[in-house]
Amino acid sequence: MWDFPLFPDQASTNAPKLDALMLFELGVLVFFTMAILLFVLAFCVRYRRGNAADRSHPPTHSKAMEAVWIVIPAILSVVMYAWSTRLFFDLYEAPADATQIDVVGKQWMWYVQHSQGRSETNELHVPLGRPMKLNMTSQDVLHSFYIPAFRIKQDVLPGRYTSLWFEPTKVGVYNLFCAEYCGTNHSLMIGKVHVMEPADYEAWLSEKGVGPSQAEEGGRLFVQHHCAGCHRGSQTVQAPRLEGVYGKPVPIQDGKDVHFVTADDRYIRDSILLPKDQVVAGYEPIMPSFKDQISETDLLKIIAYIKSIANGETSQ
Ligand code: CUA
Structure with missing residues (x-):
């Protein structure tokens, strides 16, 4: 792997890919900037006052030149677009095993x-x-x-x-x-x-001893915040069970219609903080909002727990 002297260390698989695109764009930029500057300088010298250069008007139209200044920038733009879009998607989507x-x-x-x-x-x-x-x-x-x-x-x-x-x-x-x-x-x-x-x-x-995992901590909070009272089966309150929910489509009551939302981190977070905004079809909108009552770190733990009971990693 090559290192460009002025850049920070390249310490990830993405780094050389991004640097290559960056250097390509820099190269294009420097090439055209220098070319234009050289022409400006050359014309300044050639057509300076008192010089006997030919100043008669050139032909007003050249199809060949027009083609050159349309085709070359068009090709370069498409190359940059395709290259950077490809890279953007690579960087955007984490591998499934991450x-x-x-x-x-x-x-x-x-x-x-x-x-x-x-x-x-x-x-x-x-x-x-x-x-x-x-x-x-x-x-x-x-x-x-x-x-x-x-x-x-x-x-x-x-x-x-x-x-x-x-x-x-x-x-x-x-x-x-x-x-x-x-x-x-x-x-x-x-x-x-x-x-x-x-x-x-x-x-x-495991240096500080093997403590509870993120999901186990979440399971504890699930009980502490009284989520378990309704969501693990209750005689009096009818609330959706959460085993196997993570990653699956959930039917949401939308006026008289029902639409489906995938139960990802964001959905679970919103369900805890803004439960009235996305009531699962067939259930009463009775869950209270936990806004300002759960810290972000605890929310992440509860989400990790709900994810784990979908994957069967931890039992209740
Ligand atoms: Cu700047 Cu946080």
Whole structure:
């Protein structure tokens, strides 16, 4: 793998791909800028005052020249469009086998929660050579999660989840920045990314003892916030059971009609915070809103729990 001297380290599979596109576009830009500048200079000299160059008017129309200045930029635009769109989709969609890590941004720190249970602040430990997916949200204002060495940057927004993925290719320690002005201490919202050998990463995960996993914690919160009272079968309250729901289409009452929504992270989050906005067909709109009562980190744990009972990872 080549390194361009002025660029940050290339430490993810995406980095060389993005750099190649960037250098290609830079090359096109520099080539045409220099060519135009050279023509300007040459004409300045050639047609300077007092020089005896031929100033008679050139022909007013040249089909050949028109073709050149239409066809060449058109080809270059299509190449850049196709290349960058392809790359955009590669970067947008995490591989199916990517390991999820939850990230919550807040003024002014990054909270990172690994699914196996360990959490950390302003640091992110990841294993070498494995695709990792970050599922991110903000507790307060807009932030932006930025790791230059991985060539990834994504806004982190309150009230919704955004994601990023990467596969580290080089063991080392890299910078992590907040790249969206978020208040007084924005410039201190920085951290370190540690890329470790997979065995070291496993050891790091269990270094402080094997605590409850993200999903197990979520199961505890599911009881603590009284979700279990209705959603695990109740004599008095009829609420949908949640086993096997994650990832499946859910029928939502929409006036007199029913439409289907996939039960993903966002849907579950909205169901907890804004239950009246998406009532499952056939059920009464009786669930209270948990807005301002559950922290973002706890929400992520409950979602991890609901996901796990769909995959049969943990039982009740
Ligand atoms: Cu968070 Cu800037």
